[in-house]
Amino acid sequence: MTSSILVLGAGMVGTCTALHLQQRGFDVVLVDRRAPGRETSFGNAGLIQREAVEPYAFPREPGFLLNVAMGRGAEVHWHARGLWQMAGSLLRYLRHSHPKRHAQATHAYSRLIAHATDEHRLLMTAAGAQDLARHEGFRFVFRTSKALDEAVERAANLHDRFGVRYQAENTTQLAQAEPALRLPLAGAVHWLDPWAVNDPGALVQRYADLFVARGGRLLTGDATSLQSQGVGWSVQTTEGRVDAEQAVLALGPWADGLIRTLGYRFPLFIKRGYHQHYTSPAQLLQPVLDAERGYVLAPMQRGLRLTTGAEFAPIDAPPTPVQLAKAEALARELVDLGEPLPDAPWLGARPCTADMLPVTGPAPRHKGLWFNFGHAHQGFTLGPVAGRLLAEMVEGRHTWIDPAPYAPARFM
Ligand SMILES: Cc1cc2nc3c(=O)[nH]c(=O)nc-3n(C[C@H](O)[C@H](O)[C@H](O)COP(=O)(O)OP(=O)(O)OC[C@H]3O[C@@H](n4cnc5c(N)ncnc54)[C@H](O)[C@@H]3O)c2cc1C
Incomplete structure (x- = not known):
């Protein structure tokens, strides 16, 4: 029986979890209060980061932290209320970022990242979405030789340990590869394996269209109405109450709010981020991370998208796009940005965990309830991998990746 x-x-x-469950014969209802891919998965930099084998650690350099504390630089911005709210999780994040523990997290994280492009390829092919992605990688660009040398050394190390491919570029090679860049830069690390998606929200929508075309039901509803119902779960939707034997929470940065009502206190926090599009007459060919300044420029269908680093603020605090203004000034040194498009800056929130690993697996205290969130800086990259892993667990068969490091029970 289904x-x-x-x-x-x-x-x-x-959306990827729904597709993978459907593929395994489940009768799946996908519920959101908005259309698919309109929140965090909409506004990111669109990178499918096959190179991101190391999860993003808490920066430990004293100079950097002093700058953050003083409100200098574009990388980080904070609200006192946000820091206060997240203090416990941030302290644990700092501890997990110790090199020894970070190496353990990298071991687990890299096993997910290793499959990111392969799993996206399968879904993109099925969804007819290949036109949204380019497969030429992206660049970390450097303003100083010292930072470039360190980055090249790190890239060589990651290549040896994880097989991620890169090419080191000097000033001339970078200028030839990206004629739109106008500062004389020290050079770049060109990661060759990542993909660049030119409309991240549209990719999620295509995956959701595939889910519906294969017979899945996509409904508008509020996840906070979730209730345990007999042996199963129910949620209110615009089409009335929907019951099912099992449920998956994939609420990204909103997961914490809901799991708290179920009695779970996990060390979760968010890193907010902004984007703005520019007309940019001089076209960048591939996305770039201005690595010493902490923002990304990514060519998109709507224009050149500038995305910012981390803002520590409550999820519902009004936007304070000060990083965007700083990053825009820095980006104008690099390229002809042109004019900002008239839309208000977009704001989203990376769903983070203190140990830098996602939360994928059974809810420890609720039968038939599953968690899939906390993919932080690489949720757009990891969606298909996380979806497949969770679907395999729900199916109760052997999983192709050992799920133990991502088990929600690790926080109990
Ligand atoms: C500036 C920025 C740049 C980034 N760049 C990249 C990148 O280049 N590559 C990368 O891999 N990652 C990137 N990320 C991270 C990535 O965007 C996220 O990790 C990812 O989108 C998280 O996906 P998700 O499905 O878990 O969450 P979301 O996309 O936020 O989805 C959660 C869904 O839950 C729904 N929801 C919430 N509450 C309710 C409710 N009560 N009822 C019903 N529905 C509800 C929301 O409407 C939403 O659709 C970036 C993030 C930011 C902020």
Whole structure:
């Protein structure tokens, strides 16, 4: 008999989870309060980061931290209330970022990242979405030789340990490869394996269209109405109450709010981020990270998208796009940005965990409930991998990646 399951949250992670469950014969209802891919999975830099084998650690350099504390630089911005709210999780994040523990996290994280492009390829092919992605990698660009040398050394190390491919470029090679860049830069690390998606929200929508075309139900509803119902779960939607035997929470940065009502206190926090599009007459060919300044420029269908680093603020605090203004000034040194498009800056929130690993697996205290969130800086990259891993667990068969490091029970 077909087993029914609700997937709450139609971002990249939830939509891919729904597709993978459907592929395994489940009767899946995907529920979101908005259309698919309209939140965090909409506004990111669109990178499918095959090179990101190391999760993003808490920066430990004293100079950097002093700058952050003083409100200098574009990389980080904070609200006192945000720091206060997240203090416990941030302290644990700092501890997990110790080199020894970070190496353990990298071991687990790299096993997910290793499959990111392969799993996206399968879904993109099925969804007819290959036109949205380019496969030429992206660059970390450097203003100083010292930073470039360190980055090249790190890239060589990652290549040896994880097989990620890169090319080191000097000033001339970089200028030839990206004629739109106008500062004489020290050079770049060109990561060759990542993909660049030119409309991240549209990719999620295509995956959701595939889910519907294959017979899946996509409904508008509020995940906070989730209730344990007899032996299963129910949620209120615009089409009335929907019951299912099992449920998956894939609410990205909103997961913490809901799991708290179920009695879970996990060390979760968010890093907010902004984007703005520019007309940019001089076209960048591939995305670049201005690595010593902490923002990304990514060519998109709507224009050149500038995305910012981390803002530590409550999820519902009003936007304070000060990083955007700083990053815009820095980006104008690098390229002819042209004019900003008239839209208000976009604001989203990376769903982070203190140990830098996602939360993928059974809810420890609730039968038939599953968690899939906390993919932080690489949720757009990891959606298909996370979706497949969770679907394999729900199916109860052997999983192709050992799920133990991502188990929600590690926080109990
Ligand atoms: C500036 C920025 C740049 C980034 N760049 C990259 C990048 O280049 N590559 C990369 O891999 N990652 C990137 N990320 C991270 C990535 O965007 C996220 O990790 C990812 O989108 C998380 O996906 P998700 O499906 O878990 O969450 P979301 O996409 O936020 O999906 C959660 C869904 O839950 C729904 N929801 C929430 N509450 C309710 C409710 N009560 N009822 C019903 N539905 C609800 C929301 O509407 C939403 O659709 C970036 C993030 C930011 C902020």
